[in-house]
Amino acid sequence: MLPIWLLVNYQGRYDYPFIRPERNTLQNSLSSQKLCSSSSMAEATQRIAVVTGANKGIGLELCRQLALKGIMVVLTARNEKRGVEAVEKLKEFGLSDRVVFHQLDVTDTTSVASLADFIKTRFGKLDILVNNAGIIGCTMDGDAFRALGVDLTAEGVEVDWSKIILTQTNEQVQECVETNYYGPKRMVEALITILQLSDAPRIVNVSSSAGRLKRITNESAKGVLSDVESLTEERVDGVLNKFMKDFKEGALEDNGWPAYLSAYVAAKVALNGYTRLLAKKYPSFLINCVCPGYVKTDITFNAGFLTVEEGAESLLRLALLPDGGPSGLFFFRNQVSPF
Template identity: 50%
Template sequence: MIHGTVAFVRIAVVTGGNKGIGFEVCRQLAGSEVTVILTARDEARGTAAVKKLRELGFSGVIFHQLEVTDGSSIDRLSDFLKTRFGRLDILVNNAATRGCELVDDPSFGPKPTMEKFSGMDGHQRVEWMLRNSQQSFDATKEAVQTNYYGTKQVTEALLPLLLSSDGRIINVTSGFGLLRFFRSEQLKQELNDIDRLTQERLDELLDAFLMDFAAGTVEAGGWPTEFSAYKVAKAAMNAYSRLLARRHPALRVNCVDPGYVRTDMTGHSGLLTPEEGGARVVAVALLPAGGPTGAFFDAAGEASPSFV
């Protein structure tokens, strides 16, 4: 009790919270006296993550199963939040897939050890990732469904709860989602023109990308050719975030690039620790009321809203 009233405790949902950046976001939010609903596809892994956090002294963490591409799973989470809390203050959309498979490429030598990675700069590490990545249509489609449509479905379902509070939506993005990776100037202009862009047009563009990927015409279509699905899906999510910020000015909707982090997604080739990447996300989640919206944050802070 504080002066006869109950202290206000913020409620946060973190998708993909059982490991890596998501786990760190959960830990750091819980350390800031936020009640955290840690979500994960796999119940056993999610439960284990919550147990680990509680053993570290973070009692205000709750597990709830969530598959971001499954409407019924999203509805169950929404119903839980309505019944248990009646509102949502922070949504961190972190769940994602890499859009390609990491493979051991004998021509590039064996997978580097952590010691060998430490002798490589960022460019060399990304080159290793590229040389040891194999793109497929199934992985590409999964990335679009998870990284864009999954994020969108979860967000739209939880909007009423966020609008009943000082809602914050933080979409974990990547420098790979910047429009400079697109070869087509027309695509760049469309994705950057928030005054004309619509969600329906975003869907059409993603359909066109998948058709081009299936036909082997990604380069001719003006799309990114390296880590294609990841870059396209993150660029679409960045654009959607700006559309959402314009549609709901009372919300704070921002994108955060946590940096090149050592996680399973990067084959542990990253330059930053999950703690460092998670801290960037949490800093934006906890910005004071009335802060920026529709913005992109990276290591330098708030960057150009054009995401170019």
């Protein structure tokens, strides 16, 4: 539980390494010139964050936790009505002045560009990008999924997905890849110039333990994604292009891809590789990917063992890493884990 003094607006200082609001000691006798100067200083020191897929679940909770830390948050969602309703929920915590909504579909280049223009015009920079939006890429039997009763992120857990996954169509697979891999890529490409204006830029890509390389046996893909020194965007894209080709030809298992949850696994494997590539390309940034654990969200049919508060804490930690912190790593919750 966060201390009650984080729930009020800028009343004194609080423990956060980048934002240190001054005590409100201005008197009515101050000139309007000094007031303007103070306002400009506040705008200059305010940190700005964007969270995708933030109208519910971990994304919404992360927006709350960031705002409680004094950060201005751009809450985004594909559905405008749900996004606006999410911002309304945060008003219960007195955070309406620290959270704004902007519609965003990470699969739509025009939508991503519109968000980038909004941030540049409204704030002039961006400090934190959290690529949280994601989908599962298939239709599952929710009751059968909940009946598993096991932590799917734990080591050694075996599941007979044939009894749970109902459909995995070409359209579902394509949308999953577009959302879970190309979505974060579009966001980075559109926002990188304003992230470079930050004194402490951070990128957090929300991944999954399902995206670890051991989840696939395609040796070519594993070789490409393991060779960080030779890794390029074209090579990462090539891994997914090969996956899509194998899927359309009905040759997933023959080529070392999982038969079930295949798009989700392939997209997260690629996202992890892209994260390592970004960290190398932008050494002044801190860029990491993270599995928040088995959290009670819609994507797990609320069968997870962790609360959204616990899940969001892992993302928050990486979003607020101090200078000199780790970059280019995969975290399982708060622990570094092998790719």
